[in-house]
Amino acid sequence: MSTNQHLDIFQTLFHNPSMFEIRSRTRFKGALTDFCVPANSYFPPPKMVELIQDNMADILKYYPDYAPAHQQCIADLCGSPADNIVAANGITEIITILCKDSNGPILTSVPTFGRWTDLPPDFDIPVHFVQREKAKDFKLEVSEVVRRANETGAQTVVISNPNNPTGAYFSNADIKALLHQLKHIERIIIDESFIEFSNLQSAEALAINSTNMVVVKSMGKSLGWHGIRLGYAVANLQLAKALRNQLPYWNINGLAGFVLKNMHHFKDAYRESFIKVAQDREYMYQQLQTVAGLKTYPSQCNFLFTELPVGVSGKEVRNLLLEQYGLVTRECSNKVGSTESYLRNVVRRRGDTDKLVQALSEVLGALAKAPKMETSLV
Secondary structure, X not given: OOXXXXXXXXXXXXXXXXXXXXXXXOOOOOOOEEOOOOOOOOOOOHHHHHHHHHOHHHHHHOOOOOHHHHHHHHHHHHXXXXXXXXXXXXXXXXXXXXXXXXXXXXXXXXXXXXXXXXXXXXXXXXXXXXXXXXXXXXXXXXXXXXXXXHHHXXXXXXXXXXXXXOOOOOOHHHHHHHHHHOOOOOEEEEEOOOHHHOOOOOOHHHHHOOOOEEEXXXXXXXXXXXXXXXXXXEOOHHHHHHHHOOOOOOOOOHXXXXXXXXXXXXXXXXXXXXXXXXXXXXXXXXXXXXXXXXXXXXXXXXXXXXXXXXXXXXXXXXXXXXXXXXXXXXXXXXXXXXOOOEEEXXXXXXXXXXXXXXXXXXXXXXXXXXXXXXXXXX
């Protein structure tokens, strides 16, 4: 494998470097196409950007609304009562509180979103894993989670549904069964950050009427704007209040608050965007099947999890796609439970997908005679 010291920014423990860092370090000349950051490619619409630009002076000058206003705006979008909602400065604000407050141990499936695996040790809380197996297309059975929770004495169980990065999922019936069989533990957390892109039913209603379930969601994915830092949790009234009491005053910035307050003007475009992403996902899934040696797994998210041919380095593929084609992909070796045999590629519009498929075909063809390396995932 060639050495690219200018790309040592990718040597991070859990996450990818920011797009700003990648742009500053790549040798590719021209605009980059992002297959890494899982943002909605059909939202926000241009009129929403114009609305923000027209009001930027006030957005920057004045304090944002208070928490109840944000809760009501989110309630208008998701349908859960405002009093059961906790508005957050990105989902990681809620994840941090939930991990810190856990009486441990914590159990989560892997691979998954890195904050669920890297945060518990920061608070000296044991974290255990349920390994998702490629032989099962990374799907889990409720019985596997329950058995592992009992084995480890877990007090908190975290399930991403649908799962990041594999795209596998639990049905609503599965979540109900999990809630019933784990009613004795302190907390069940369902991370639904990508559920808007799926045909799955949210567990928010279950959380509202549960003593120990919390649903958390990142809004950056669905809104297409990670930079505004928005997320929320849904829980029973007592737990929702306790979570809000741990948040800073004005934890939602002015830009994020403005977006929330004006979402009612763009609800139709918001809903329609998920249908378009689902259509693009099917197209991307079918096109990736044409690349020799690749295996792409079914997904209910706005990304696809792809296994590279045996002996091909995901890091080498990532670097070549970036440096030669300007395509930014997510290589998954720094996710617990994964290896560099896997890429996660965000669903983009069809023209961009065609570029990725062509580039992958050319890169893998060029690497066909590269030395083999053993990097399998059970």
